[in-house]
Amino acid sequence: MITGLHHVQLAAPPGSEPRLRGFYSGALGLDEVPKPADLARRGGVWFRGPGVELHLGIEEDFRPARKAHPGLLVDDLPGLVARLGEAGVDARPDDLLPGFLRCYVDDPVGNRIELLEPLESREPNGSGSGNVPYTS
Template identity: 65%
Template sequence: MPLTSVDHVQLAAPPGSEALLRAFYCGVLGMTEVPKPPELASRGGCWFLAGAGAVELHLGIEADFRPARKAHPGLRVDDISAYAEQLASRGVPLTWDHALPGRRRFYTEDPVGNRLEFLEGPGRGGCRCCR
């Protein structure tokens, strides 16, 4: 059976970081928190949606947390300049990267140090961003 789509991406976070995660993913990135199923809620962490459900990020708690510095979600935005300005105005540091032909992109980190990539432009067909 062929794969059809990505259901969600999970990143790790340290114990007790849920308030920081909510402030960043909802307050800064504009995502919406969705409740975790009761069976999973006791583990801590947060789940977030954006783009009418097209983007789903799960932040799971790890006792021996180490932030993802290389591994990362690549999140598409329609107007990357406006989005970058919005994040920068909220004090989010951005690093622009021009090494991927035909794509505009920048990187940042969430409040616990996980790498996040934001991209604009045509996708698919040989992404070299992660090599």
């Protein structure tokens, strides 16, 4: 029986680790996780935050994930979008999922990342229905 999700892995091109660190640790605020020595030889980098772990593995014939993507829950999407904008990352707002503020961004190698904030976390009565627009 499945009991949870341990991590999501995305691919990245050789030599992209410094850019990935800047985005996932710097802009998104995740902590880098040391890889076990045998796995570190393969390259790539791992990140962890509350309730989420992302592994970025090196793929020689890399192609970015444009449709498949992780959906990351956040607690202040407008604030994160502003911080990402300051780092030169464009957010694409999306209002198609009721109950969430939501946008998409691309990591430095082109992988699609979905960022979501439950509206119930913003509303005192917890109704969380519909979307509230924000500027990116």
